[in-house]
Amino acid sequence: MKRKLFMLCLAGMLLYTNPAFATPFPDKTDNVVQDQDNYLKAENTAQFIESIKDLPGEYKVVVVESTSPEASSADLYAQTLYDNFNLPDNAIMVVLDYNTEELGVYAGPEFQEKGATLEMLHDKISSYYVPFRNQKQYLNGIQTFLQEVHRELERVQNKPAQPEQADAAKETEEVKAKSFLGEIPWWIYGIGAVFAILSIALVYAMIRRRSIFSQVDDVEDWKDELVEKIHVIEVEKPLRRSSGMTEVRYHHIADKKENLLRIKIPDVEMMILDAEEACDRFRFSLAIGMLEEAREALTQIEQELAELKEDTTKVAVTKQENKAAIPEIGKMVEQVERRLSDMRLDYGLSFHELKSTLDEVEGMRTLVKKSRAAGDDVHAYETTMKAQKMLEGIVQALEQVPGMVDRVKKEMPREFKQLEEGIEQARRDGFDISLDGLDNAMLQAKQLMNAAGNGLEEGNLEIVKTHVKAFEVLIEATYQGLEEAVLAKQQAAAAAVAAAEASRIQEQARVEESIRLPEVAEAEEASRPRELVETVEAARLRELVAAEEEARVRELAESEEARLRALVEAEEAARLRELAEAEEAARLRELAEAEEAARLRELAEAEEAARLRELAEAEEAAHLRELAEAEEAARLRNLAEAEEAARLRELAEAEELARLREQAKAEEARRLLEQDTISQAEREGLLREQSFAQVDQNVPTPAVPGAAEDRSEDEEEYELVMPKRAEVPIQEEEAVEEANTLYIETEDDALDEMERISNTLIRLRQQIKRSYLPGIPDHLKFMFEEVVQTLARIKAIMERHRYDLEEVAILLQDASNQLDETERVTERVISTCQLAEGAIQYTNRYRRQNRQVNELLTLAEQSFRQLAFAEAYQLAEDARLVIEGASPQEEETGWLLRRKKKG
DSSP, X not given: OHHHHHHHXXXXXXXXXXXXXSOOOOOOOSOSEEOTTOOSOHHHHHHHHHXXXXXXXXXXXXXXXXXXXXXXXXHHHHHHHHHHXXXXXXXXXXXXXXXTTEEEXXXXXXXXXHTOOHHHHHHXXXXXXXXXXXXXXXXXXXXXXXXHHHHXXXXXXXXXXXXXXXXXXHHHHXXXXXXXXXXXXXXXXXXXXXXXXXXXXXXXXXXXXXXXHHHHHHHHHHHHHHHHHHHHSOOHHHHHHOOHHHHHHHHHHHXXXXXXXXXXXXXXXXXXXXHHHHHHTTOHHHHHHHHHHHHHHHHHHHHHHHHHHHHHHHHHHHHHHHHHHHHHHHHHHHHHHHHHHHHHHHHOOOOXXXXXHHHHHHHHHHHHHHHHHHTOHHHHHHHHHHHHHHHHHHHHHHHHHHXXXXXXXXXXXXXXXXXXXXXXXXXXXXXXXXHHHHHHHHHHHHHHHHHHHHHHHHTOHHHHHHHHHHHHHHHHHHHHHHHHHHHHHHHHHHHHHHHHHHHHHHHHHHHHHHHHHHHHHHXXXXXXXXXXXXXXXXXXXXXXXXXXXXXXXXXXXXXXXXHHHHHHHHHHHHHHHHHHHHHHHHHHHHHHXXXXXXXXXXXHHHHHHHHHHHHHHHHHHHXXXXXXXXXXXXXXXXXXXXXXXXXXXXXXXXXXXXXHHHHHHHHHHHHHHHHTOOOHHHHHHHHHHHXXXXXXXXXXXXXXXXXXXXXXXXXXXXEEXXXXXXXXXXXXXXXXXXXXXXXXXXXXHHHHHHHHHHHHHHHHHHHHHHHTOSOOOHHHHHHHHHHHHHHHHHHHHHTSSSOOHHHHHHHHHHHHHHHHHHHHHHHHHHHHHHHHHHHHHHHGGGGGGOHHHHHHHHHHHHHHHTTOHHHHHHHHHHHHHHHHTOOXXXXXXXXXXXXXXXX
């Protein structure tokens, strides 16, 4: 009972929980549009209220988040709200479910009497509200819906007066139609039937025409696709960069491409146009025939396009593969030549055939180089592949040489000697063998053995294999003949022994019979009745004797046969054992040779890898050395040019100063002479000054002689560490700018200039890496990126089908100027970094002696880490001046000199 009660309480809690947590109905407000959660915009609400003021009746729009679970549909929810709000009879309640965007409507009794049924309202909602709902314009949809409902109700009110008139008019029309149909003649029906047939034919023709036009579109799409594929094949650019036979092949490819674009494709286009024209004239069979011809032509074009792609790929790929295959063949030739030389020394053989084949491969290498120089990459590739196959054949022959040498030099003479010994033994045993046949076989075997040796000497392994095989067959046939002779001899001997034994037994029986005959006669005379018994006894004795003789002969034959069989089996077993031992020895020898070959191959590969690594390291070292020497030479050349420019500028300034001083003195003298107010002493002084000025023209001196003497005395105690960079005169700058002006006349010039700029950028990056800078300043990175972007822009322009070479030249000039500026900034950053680092290291030893020096060096190190090398150098120079007791405002030439160590 308690359990049932508990279950009922639990069910009551579960069943009545939903209404407790349900969303309540909204409270009624005076607003036409009641939107408590502000889902709609206020301006849209105001426009909606203004628009429905002119409509008769009262309207209420309520926007809720969801109509569930209070009602199963939005219409029931609207009816419930209509009852809760106590709206008048001429009111319409509209509920908008914002989550589902559904609209629930309930019309008052007056509207229902006018014809506002639920089906009519749903039709209006689907027609006028749903389009606005898809655009999230809910109030516009509701407004349109209400206006259409009002119009529909007006039409329904005006419609009841017209049904009776409509029925009468309908009956009148039916009567007229019946009378009219009865009065229509038969030929009208015929015309109608013909018109119907023509209409059906026209519909069929249009359907067929549409289907044929769809086929025309498919063929045209196929044609456009093939044209795009043909245009994708790039021929012009490789053609400009190729030469020799490769250029001829590219010309052939270009001609095939031009043939496809200028002849085959226009033919297909004309077929398509003819098919369209025939289809327009309703000649469908002709149009289908033209489309079939167009498809066949496109299939042929597709095949030619595949061949064109294959030829282009072959020409392009062979050039790339030649670069990798030719060095590989060179290495293989060296390995094969080394291995052939080792084998010639090891075995004492010449191997003329292999050496001639290797020389032929070397000639092919030379031919490949000539073909590549002539530009015939395809012929070079074919020759390379042929040389590679010949080298592989030589390698396989060299791997077979040890086995062949062992077979020809050791095994064949041993087998020949064993055959000679076997024949001699058969002769001594008295076997009836054919000496002429054996002599011929021995002579042939000797000739084959000598021919195999000669072939091995020449290095023609195919002939050696042929002779070895013939030798084996001849030896096997000779042994087979010996075995047959031995077996025949043994069988003949056994037959002779059996015949001799039989004759001996018969002779013995005849002797015994001759001895026994007198006794038999006497016995016959003595007792005739015993004749029958004796006759029977004699017959029995003869049978016993014959049986014994026959058994003895059989035993002798069986024993002889067993002996011969044992002998043959022993010989067969010995031969099989020798064969097994020979095979085992050959297998062991092959394994040993394979291991030795693998070891030698590994050693050769290791040596080759070490040699290649050493060559690569040597080349890298030589390359780095050349770069370092080139950079050092360039630096020294720049320094020399700067010194020369500074010296020329100083001479020019001195000459200009002397000339101005002379002009001033001459004008002063002229003025004094004109006034006649100077004395003789003044004239002499003026002339003396003029002579001093003339001396100054040849020997320019500084304005302050005391400072020069002090500086010369200081320079005696200092040595030059890094000379100052002199400023380039304006005329030299103009000359350099004129020299840097690019002259781009062809596309090759543009490509060469782009390659030069790219190589210079790579060199600058390598120079920065070798300088071990703590980092690259942002402005230098930006300059590098600017040059790279300019190059990318030039490349994009040149990849277009048509471009302006003048525009490319202008961009290349900009890129060259940017590169020059980048190079100057790079050199300045590297030199400034080295100066700052040297200054900080030089003054770091005095850090603990002076607090000001410590602070300046701390700031210099911070600036150095922040890649402000000039600021770091200036701070380190100030610290050095503080150490040496000078003022930071003095001329910044102190770091360029350092004190010499005296004594």
